[in-house]
Amino acid sequence: MAKTAIIEAFGGPEQFKLVDRPVGDPGPGEIRIRHEALGLNFIDVYQRTGLYPNALPLALGMEAAGVVTEVGDGVAHLKAGDRAAYAAGPPGAYTEERVMPAAQVCPLPDAISFEEGAAMMLKGMTVVYLFERTVPLKAGDWVLFHAAAGGVGLIACQWARAKGIHLIGTAGSDEKCALAKEHGAEHVINYRSEDFEARVKEITDQRGVDVVMDSVGKDTFEGSLKCLRPLGTMISFGNASGPVPPFELGRLGALGSLKITRPTLFTHIAKHEDCQAMAQELFAMVTSGKVKIRVDQRFALDQVAEAHRALEARKTVGGTVLLP
Missing domain, CATH: 3.40.50.720 (NAD(P)-binding Rossmann-like Domain)
Structure with missing residues (x-):
């Protein structure tokens, strides 16, 4: 089971509920990943309000970094124990651990921290x-x-x-x-x-x-x-x-x-090879020192409503992460 922030109706930050959800095992083309840090983005707000509609109940979040715990058949670019990060669908990153498609999950260089990874991918x-x-x-x-x-x-x-x-x-x-x-x-x-x-x-x-x-x-x-x-x-x-x-x-x-x-x-990263190439361009700029990733706000996962309020009120600068 993994603690997961979900909504059961569209609306304001008060719609968030923290529930325990089964994680399951990865199928073909999937991985299971244990999150160390989760990214916060305006797309999460759009999905929470229903501007970008999804089926309910909905686990939100499109970005995270952590450790791969298991890979399904056909996954060649990741293995159990790898550090990894992603900005990808479907929503569901606001959780301790999840199963998800592997194609848009990217190996994370050792020189980049989990918090930086969660704040930089999307x-x-x-x-x-x-x-x-x-x-x-x-x-x-x-x-x-x-x-x-x-x-x-x-x-x-x-x-x-x-x-x-x-x-x-x-x-x-x-x-x-x-x-x-x-x-x-x-x-x-x-x-x-x-x-x-x-x-x-x-x-x-x-x-x-x-x-x-x-x-x-x-x-x-x-x-x-x-x-x-x-x-x-x-x-x-x-x-x-x-x-x-x-x-x-x-x-x-x-x-x-x-x-x-x-x-x-998500159009640009729809193909596995395009996503991985874009991630490599980003990683190269960050590891060269030409781009530094700021993490200016940190919230516990159970403070997700507070994090959304801060984002919508323009009270944040740089990157914000949720910590499971």
Whole structure:
């Protein structure tokens, strides 16, 4: 049996219940993994509220690190005793131990701690697909990155610095702006006290940026479009402030023949070989020291509701982990 955080109805953090669930044995293509640390992400909030619906009752969580305790038939890249980490479906990472598909579980280098592994897989591989797979970015390009002091944002700031990309980061306080600057943002904007659209134009001599990376959604979408240069690309990859409302497609032409995409990590890692390759890119950046993974908040598994409240209230910076 394993202690597991579940919900039986969609709603607020108060919906969480901690229950004992049987773990079971891995079947073909599966592993059993004992978790040492669990990742906390906004996708967990979307699933808890029902914005991203799943069948109930639902064990939440998409990211964790731990030790493989058993492998099923056909699993060749992992064995019992291996350190491993993942950001993958199905949900169910908020537990002490689980059985799950093995294809998207990745061997974790010894140089990376379990807490770092749990805080970096979803956020770090998101940065990999944003910078390396969605748009062909190169040194000298300009990127506007919203929520630059969050878990994804601080990795993105470091990634941009390592690649020679000019990153303008936004955040909701002077302290968070300073944190983003410390991690590699070339320019920072406090969107609560400054007009980010006007500042981006000022910073870029009215040219605009090549790419906007926006996980905030509703509150920043319109301004983000106006920050793009002609032929620029809007990457909308989250909805922290709520989903983007419908808009007239023709506006993209009027604003300069803009492009827009709404990618997800889980499309990018759907193939085993792609997932493992992306993880290796991430591990290489972390073990080289070019990207450091911050774990700024830790909660026990039975404090999961409190952790969700902190995340939704924008009271977290860097990575947050749950400890089973």
